[in-house]
Amino acid sequence: MASPATSLKGGTSALSRVRTRAAWLFLTPTLLVMGLVAGWPLGRTFWFSFTDANLTDLAASRFVGLDSLRQVLEDPDWWTTVWTTFRFAGVSVLLETVLGMVIALSLNAKFRGRGVLRAAMLVPWAIPTVVSARMWEWMFNDIYGVINAMLLSVGAISESLAWTAEPGLAFGAVVAVDVWKTTPFMTLLILAALQMLPGEVYEAARIDGASPIRVFFQVTLPMLKGPLMVAVIFRILDALRVFDIFFVLTGGGTETMPMAGYARQRMFEYQEIGVGSAAASLLFALIAVFTALYMVVGRVKLEGE
Incomplete structure (x- = not known):
């Protein structure tokens, strides 16, 4: 039994x-x-990356092995777009995380009108990316843009600047637009995590006489590491595959082009589907490797604590 x-x-x-x-x-x-x-489009992209497929006649494509991949890796423009994309991801996500944390901590406090501010905060995030980029393109215009008008009125600049035409300025303009649009997303995730933190811990910290700064670094931030890591990885993945903001604001210039823009250019402007697919496959591989490394490092840190 x-x-x-x-x-x-x-x-x-x-x-x-x-x-x-x-x-x-x-x-x-x-x-x-x-x-x-x-899965099907992704599989087709991988397959095309091993061919010499051309947009004018896809049926005549031939298997060429790693030749298309070699063309991408030997192209200096590709490495320029890689550097642009990773630099954009690093700068924009860092700024969005810091600003999102500050705004979330402010909105987590109890004050009159907090609900209205929380709803208003989401407006930039709710606007479609292309609409946001087009709106900021008008604001950055060197002739009738409000940005130049404001800076000229306070004497910050002596003449109008071509914010989206000069590569040095265009990168900063793109980062500014992305930060304006996506900071609410980071704020929302961090604010949701703050709402879940136990109040007893803060009560004990107040009894011990801990200052607000000490409470943040020794209580709040350690408890937010897990949710913050998830929020950051989501934003990095989104930033690494950026395309629309760059394309609308800068028109796809090589010096201000992300990796996704390079793949699009080779596919549709040069009609080299094979080379463009190889670039897209490399973008997918870079994102996958970066995600795996980030998750492994983050897991080790969390388990070590």
Whole structure:
């Protein structure tokens, strides 16, 4: 006769198997749709990256192995776009994280009108990216843009600047627009995490006489490491595949072009589907490797604490 412990273990195991089968049953339609919508185009892109496919005649494409990939890696313009993309991701995500933390801490305090401010904060994030970029393009215009008008009125500049035409200025303009639009996203995630922190810890810190700065660095920030890591990785992934803001503001110039813009240029302007697909595959690989490294390092840090 089986012992109660054995029966309980067997029942739990059977229940676990039933739940697993049910989970897979419910997930199967979603996985199939994702396979068709995302997996098929991704697979075709990988395949084209091993061919000399041309937009004018895709049927005549031939398998060329790693030749298309070699063309991308030997192109100095590709490495310029890699540097631009990673620099953009680093600067913009850093600024968005810092500003998002400051705004989230402010909105987490109790004051009159807090709900209205929280709703207003989300407006830049709710505006479509292309609309935001076009709006800021008008504001940055060197002839009738409000940015130059404001800086001229206070004497910050002596003449109008071509913010989106000069590479040095264009990069800063793109970062500014991205920070304006995406900081609310970081604020929302950080604010949600702040709402989940236990109030008893802060009460104990106040009793101990800890200053607000000490409370932030020794209490709040350590407890936010997990959610903050998730928020940062989401933004980095989004920033590494940026395309629309650069394209609208700068028109796709090589010196201010991200990796996604390079892939698009080779595919549709040069009609080199094979080379463009190789660039897109490299972008996918770089993002995958960066994500894996970030998650491994973050997991080690979290487990070490």
